[in-house]
Amino acid sequence: xxxxxxxxxxxxxxxxxxxxLVVALADVLERTGGIWIGSAAxxxxxxxDTFTEVEGGKFRRLSFDLxxxxxxxxxxxxxxSVLWPLFHDRTDLMEIKGEYYDxxxxxxxxxxxxxxxxxxxxxxxxxxxxxxxxxxxxLRLLGAKNAIGFFLHTPFPTHLAMQAMPYGAEMCKxxxxxxxxxxxxxxxxxxxxxxLTLLGGAEEGExxxxxxxxxxxxxxxxxxxxxxxxxxxxxxxQFEMLPQGIVKPTRQMMIGVDRLDYSKGLPQRFRAFxxxxxxxxDWHRHVSLLQISPPTREGVKAYDDIRDELEHxxxxxxxxxxxxxxxxIRYIHRPIPRETLAGLYRAAHVALVTPLMDGMNLVAKEFxxxxxxxxxxxxxxxRFAGAAEQxxxxxxxxxxxxxxxxxxxxxxxxxxxxxRSRRYEALMEGLLREDVHWWSERFLVALDEAALASAA
Numbered sequence: 354x355x356x357x358x359x360x361x362x363x364x365x366x367x368x369x370x371x372x373x374l375v376v377a378l379a380d381v382l383e384r385t386g387g388i389w390i391g392s393a394a395x396x397x398x399x400x401x402d403t404f405t406e407v408e409g410g411k412f413r414r415l416s417f418d419l420x421x422x423x424x425x426x427x428x429x430x431x432x433x434s435v436l437w438p439l440f441h442d443r444t445d446l447m448e449i450k451g452e453y454y455d456x457x458x459x460x461x462x463x464x465x466x467x468x469x470x471x472x473x474x475x476x477x478x479x480x481x482x483x484x485x486x487x488x489x490x491x492l493r494l495l496g497a498k499n500a501i502g503f504f505l506h507t508p509f510p511t512h513l514a515m516q517a518m519p520y521g522a523e524m525c526k527x528x529x530x531x532x533x534x535x536x537x538x539x540x541x542x543x544x545x546x547x548x549l550t551l552l553g554g555a556e557e558g559e560x561x562x563x564x565x566x567x568x569x570x571x572x573x574x575x576x577x578x579x580x581x582x583x584x585x586x587x588x589x590x591q592f593e594m595l596p597q598g599i600v601k602p603t604r605q606m607m608i609g610v611d612r613l614d615y616s617k618g619l620p621q622r623f624r625a626f627x628x629x630x631x632x633x634x635d636w637h638r639h640v641s642l643l644q645i646s647p648p649t650r651e652g653v654k655a656y657d658d659i660r661d662e663l664e665h666x667x668x669x670x671x672x673x674x675x676x677x678x679x680x681x682i683r684y685i686h687r688p689i690p691r692e693t694l695a696g697l698y699r700a701a702h703v704a705l706v707t708p709l710m711d712g713m714n715l716v717a718k719e720f721x722x723x724x725x726x727x728x729x730x731x732x733x734x735x736r737f738a739g740a741a742e743q744x745x746x747x748x749x750x751x752x753x754x755x756x757x758x759x760x761x762x763x764x765x766x767x768x769x770x771x772x773r774s775r776r777y778e779a780l781m782e783g784l785l786r787e788d789v790h791w792w793s794e795r796f797l798v799a800l801d802e803a804a805l806a807s808a809a
Contacts (some may be wrong), residue, residue: 356387357378357381357478357797358388360479362392362428363392364393377790377793379411387413389415392418397418397420400417417463417467423459427460431457433650434447435448436483440483440507441615444514461486479800489503493530500804503528505712506712508712510548525553525554528545529565533571533799535574537574539742546563546572569806571799575799578788579722581722584719591692591695591699592699595696605641606700607703608645609643609705609706610645610689612647612649615709617711618752619659621709623663627669637679638678638679641681641682642681642683643697643701646663647688664684667684670682698724699723699724703733709752714738714740718744722781726781728773732776733758735749747776
């Protein structure tokens, strides 16, 4: 079997890189002598047409250069100001500019040439996320006949949303050049099949097959998981290392951990907690919300606006309900180490995972994995998170409905241990069975099968 070549916008750095995707792919990369390709951390004025070797690590890593203009137009522009809002049902926030599209195509074309230069005939390629959707198209134009798979970590947009993008039909044709298109959940498969047929002109085949002229691809759901057993062990260790005062015997803690992004439903969550406190005075001083939201894309108006709104809401709620011994909301606007988060998940009684739209949301899975089996907490989960398709024993909410979220907070905080344990055991069984190793193995087997069928 040939090498696995993994291509993503970012490359895992450091001598011992960590993270769910690294855990999932490290073994097969090592075993096949594979390569991980991603952009360099720093921009350069004149990007090279060759890769730079990233030293250290257990598998080979190659970085490609981006210029400051590439970063502005390809990454911040087309990827994050057009595709990100499109894929998260916020077409009203799209910034459609010709220079963004031109840079996106140019970066993908240049990278494809560099990848083609190192390809061997039996290599398999796994392309990750919306930054690199044209990669298979560009490689096929260069003559590559390798097995190429694509996995989208975000939701897939509806065909109506795709029509807000000038190049929606072209995006469909890019995806048809892959042997396999992997999406998070069945919701996304439905959206993709409708979009690829109605906008892209593809025809339905048997099972998961779509055809466009001579091109054949398969579209299938591969729900990404976490390294469940490892995270459970980490949480148990880190809980014992938390500072004194985090856990209070007379106070329950709800936790939210989300990047500061308009897709995460954070203002709605704060308002729902305000409604809860307004209606349940008996819970004052007996519950607090710890919200951790590291900054992202500072200087972009949509993100600056949500930061200002959250700070205003936290101040208003604390100003109205707090006393000298208790603040309802603790809002942290900076990164917290993964190890500390694991301990905090275990300490929390309730997790609020309430995005307006999300591909999967691994916080939901990490929270459950972190729980004490003898006294587990409760997961409150948005029905618009991809995780909702797998994690049916969570308490489901509509993130747009403040009153429903407030009522569900009460249900979660008041839930007896027997029901908490029943829900936790069912959720944990699924997380252990469908972990990140299951996800990567399932995708790569499907890619091999799709490539063999296409070559037949």
